[in-house]
Amino acid sequence: MDEANLAAVTVSAAHSDGAAIRDDYLAARVPSLRPARQRLPRGRCTPIAAWLAGLGLFTKRSHEKCVPEAVFRAPNDQVALFLRHLWSAGGSVRWDPTNGQGRVYYGSTSRRLIDDVAQLLLRVGIFSWITHAPKLGGHDSWRLHIHGAKDQVRFLRHVGVHGAEAVAAQEMLRQLKGPVRNPNLDSAPKKVWAQVRNRLSAKQMMDIQLHEPTMWKHSPSRSRPHRAEARIEDRAIHELARGDAYWDTVVEITSIGDQHVFDGTVSGTHNFVANGISLHNSLEQDADVVILLHRPDAFDRDDPRGGEADFILAKHRNGPTKTVTVAHQLHLSRFANMAR
Known part of the structure; x- marks a missing residue:
């Protein structure tokens, strides 16, 4: 166990109206910290346990861990502080002299935690990759990698790591000041x-x-x-x-079937992030009528319904909905009734 991490936990315990007692397990040669023994009323738990319970983390097992909602509401400097200490517990930063590359990654058996960390890294302008390592007879593990000198330098400077890993981080930062490398990231399609x-x-x-x-x-x-x-x-x-769009490869598209969807609006802003995807406030919830036009031959020139279009009345607040087939006359920029 890193001594610097133990010191950080001791300070955090004091801020939570608690204290920490150090246990040294000589046989295993590892120390640990636990809440101080104190008399508590029946049904009460230690301040640290109560704090974790309030965050929804007290009973979580390793594969069930996640980032508390409060962290996502924190400003970017607090997000960076959270990532810095999280990395010291389950991450790695090192320079690989054999390949002349930096290795920055974080591992967990909780896919949700890995996804949460990836979203927090985006908050501070850092892109990452996620890899999957199946395991027989146990929980699969996931690893989040930060590739490329640009993102690695940004991580080391704006997030960093706490404790013993900080020494390796400084060495890696020194190595990355050399010639600019092309990591084959953020590359547009060849077309x-x-x-x-x-x-x-x-x-x-x-x-x-x-x-x-x-x-x-x-x-x-x-x-x-x-x-x-x-x-x-x-x-x-x-x-x-x-442009500010980041180019990446779509590695998998998985259908989850038909699901209920909702129109969402966030007051005070037009855009918001939902599950890592940038969204725009929906206009449909305020609309009395929503009309869609679908031309099959716009997607497939050989479609047997060439020249036809579907006029879809998808929403009508004061009446029924319906789909009507019409003929599109593009040279006149209009749609005609097929019945005539």
């Missing part, structure tokens, strides 16, 4: 190059004028579209190179 080629053709430019003879073979990082955009002056490429 972006088709758009660049089209613009080159329109401007009667040759590929070699971009001085990137091999770029077509790989998914582009932001620097390459940025160099291309400077020459071809394309707005879409400009937004790709300078």
Whole structure:
């Protein structure tokens, strides 16, 4: 057990109107801290136990752990403080001299805890990956990795680690001050190059004028579209190179069947985050009528219903809902009644 962590727990116990007694287990060569012995009224628990119970964590087992709601409501500096001490208990920071790379990860048997940590890292501008390690006869484990020098440096500077890991963190930060490495993260799909080629053709430019003879073979990082955009002056490429969206690969899409959905509105703001996804306040709950238009041939040119569209009256506060098939006349920008 890290002595610095024991000291931090002792201080925290004092802030919770409690105290900590140290036990040294010589056989196992590990110390531990526990709440002080004190007389308590019947039915009462120690202050630390009461505090954990109030957060919904007192009876949680390892695979059931999660980040308390109060942490998500905390300002970013408090979120960073929470992550700093959490990392000292289940995370690792080290420099791998063999591969010349930093290793920053956090492990747990609780997938919810890992997801919560990933969302908290996003609060402080750090992206991460999650990997799964199945285990026979026990609970599966999950590991959250922070890859790439940019995110690792941001983690070390804005979050950091507490205790003995802090020494390794400083060494890793020193190593990362070297040449900039390309971690193959935040790379756009290769099909972006088709758009660049089209613009080159329109401007009667040759590929070699971009001085990137091999770029077509790989998914582009932001620097390459940025160099291309400077020459071809394309707005879409400009937004790709300078936008704040983070490009990542969708690794799995799993259906959960039909579920109840709800219209949500958060007062005071138009956007909010739900389960890690940025959402916008719903307008449907205030609408009296919601109409949708669906054209099957817009998604499949060979659809047998070519030329038709579904006029969907999805919501009508004062009447029934219905779906009507209409003919779309795109050259006139209108839809016609199929019955006529």
